Amino acid sequence: MIVSCRKGLMMSAVDASFEDHGRLFALEQDAIACPYPIFEKMRRDAPVVWVEEIESFVVTRYEDIVEVLRQPEVFSSAMATGPVLARQVGEGIAALAAADKDDIERVLRRVDRGRAKVLLSSDPPLHRRQRNLVSRAFTQRRVREWEGSIRSMAEALVDGFPSDGPVEFVSAFAVPLPLSVIADRLGVPRDDMADFKRWSDDFTVAIGSHHLGTDELQAMLLSQAEFFEYFEAKVEDRRRNPGDDLLSHLADARLPDGETLSLPELLGMLNQILVAGNETTTKLLAFAVWRLARDREMAERLRREPELIEGFVEEVLRLEAPVQGLYRQAVRECTIGDTTIPAGSALWLAYASANRDGRVFTGPDELIPERTFAQPHLAFGFGEHFCLGAALARAEARIGISVILERLADIRPDVLNTFTYESSYVLHGLRELWLTYRPTA
Ligand code: HEM
Structure with missing residues (x-):
């Protein structure tokens, strides 16, 4: 078997011992x-196994995960980011509240105003009601109307790369493209993007990381308070002066x-x-x-046959799922396979594992852009909770990759790369990506 990971090389799978999963949840870089x-x-x-570090059962087979996801009334989403984080946030808020400082009280009051079980963390029937209210804002038809402006943004970003390279791709393209797309759609100034990014980083640092310190917790709460303050004012404004933007549509849904x-x-x-x-x-x-930088044959193929870019993006999603898994909580005792799950237990559903399950995908570790999916990747x-923004994310990736292939040739990883990953077993991402290239024009 070939697993493509690490430092840009195709390598043979290391023979992981079963206990190695401890290294993943201890956030060791090579395991992440x-x-x-x-x-x-x-x-x-051990397809369903209790893992003490995350206080949850971990479910790794495709069919078991899908079975759980088919039953939102049995497997609640109330703690979608896991029991450890939920507990830490609760304890942290209590500690901050006890500190009795004026500014902290203001922050907590503000955070409370935005606290609600919503979409990702709500269950039916509430979830369905919320979803019905917003799903029209993100349909494929709507996303198609945005494609022209997504392309213009992608072109402007690539045109801003240094002509003789190298470029740090994450900060120069992968961060600003989705941020500017969503800022434009919401109808908020792009000048505020630095705040969006800071808020977003502060919110996500604790997801899949269970080492939340007081400083990080405080930064997260402060950011939440600022975020809610900013958007409360925007929502009030749109309710008084509606426009043709997403914020107005959501405020009036x-x-x-x-x-x-x-x-x-x-x-x-x-x-x-936003996050x-x-x-x-x-x-x-x-x-x-x-x-593409590691596999130049693939890059050439996609240049010759751009209709394969869509399938290429699906395969990258399948092989390197940005969300490696999320949590559910059993509302009553049940069994998955041979394992009894007591009522109240948390389960981490490893979507990234399901995506490489050989019972479902042939050649599970190979990137095959013309693959047809008899069953979808996860x-x-x-x-119930299928991603609201899937059509938008797919369009951004397809258009982004097309523009990069059109405007840059000979794309390679630069020696500057350290290939470090974000310290999370849930969110899977490279911290930076240095590239060299030749402009085509
Ligand atoms: C590559 C990009 C993306 C990935 C990998 C991704 C992944 C996911 C996953 C795995 C879920 C399911 C959560 C669960 O099972 O509990 C989800 C839900 C969600 N996603 Fe995405 N997402 C992406 C892009 C987006 C975008 C662009 C938006 C913005 C509109 C978005 C908004 C949401 C929302 C609001 C939910 C909750 C839906 C619900 O619970 O009904 N996502 N996403």
Whole structure:
């Protein structure tokens, strides 16, 4: 078997011992960079297993994960980012509240105004009501209308690369493209993007990381307070002066009976759109270009046959899922395979493992752009909580890669690369990606 990981080389799979999963949850860099041999062992030897570090059962086989996702009434999303983080945030808030400082109190009051179970963390029937209110804002038809402006942004970013390279691709392209797309769609100034990025980084640092210090927690709460303050003012403004932007559509979204979203729901949703949407798309763009820089034959193929770019993006999603897995909580005792799951237990569903499950995908570790999917990959989840922004993320990646292939030749990884990964087993992303290239024009 070949697993493509690490430092740009195709390597033979390391023979991971089953206990190696401890290294993944201890956030060791090589395990985070390439968790796939570990997942493979888990699928084979212990497909549903309790892992103390994350206080959860870990589920690694495709069919088990899909079975769980088909039953949102049994497997709740209330703690979608896991029990450890939920507990740490609760304890941290209590500690900060006890500190009794004026500014902290203001921050907590503000954070409370935006706290609601929404989309990612809500369950049916509430979830369905919320989803019905927003899904029209992100349909494929709507995304098609945005494609022209996505392309213009991608072209402007590539044109800003130094003509003789190298460029650090994550900060020069993979971060600003999705951020400017969503800022434009929401109708908020691109000048505010630095704040969006800071908020987004502060929100996500604790996901899949379970080493949350007081400083990080405080930064996260402060950022949440600023975020809610910023968007509350914008929502009020759009309710008074509606425009033709996403923010106005969301602020005025109505069910047939006239019901709208509450302010905390709206703020929570904007938070997810901004954070869930950007961080993940950034990671997808970086992995896609990293693959092309390592596999120049593939880059040439996609230049000759651009209709394969769409399939290439699907394969990058499958092989390097930016969200490696998310949590559910069993509301009653149940069994998965041979394992009894007591009521109240948390489960980490390893989407990235399911995506390489040989029972479902032939040649599971190979990138095959013309692959047809009899069953979908799980990079965007499955069922009730299937990613709201999947069409947008796919369009950004397809258009971004097309522009890069049109404007840059001879793309290679630069020697400057350190190939370090974000310190998380949930969010899978390269911290930086240095590239050399030759402009085509
Ligand atoms: C490559 C990019 C992306 C990846 C890999 C990704 C991944 C995911 C995954 C795995 C889920 C399922 C959550 C679960 O099972 O509990 C999800 C849900 C969600 N995503 Fe994305 N996402 C991406 C882009 C976006 C974008 C661009 C947006 C912005 C509109 C977005 C907004 C959301 C929201 C709001 C949900 C919650 C949906 C619900 O619970 O009904 N995502 N995403």
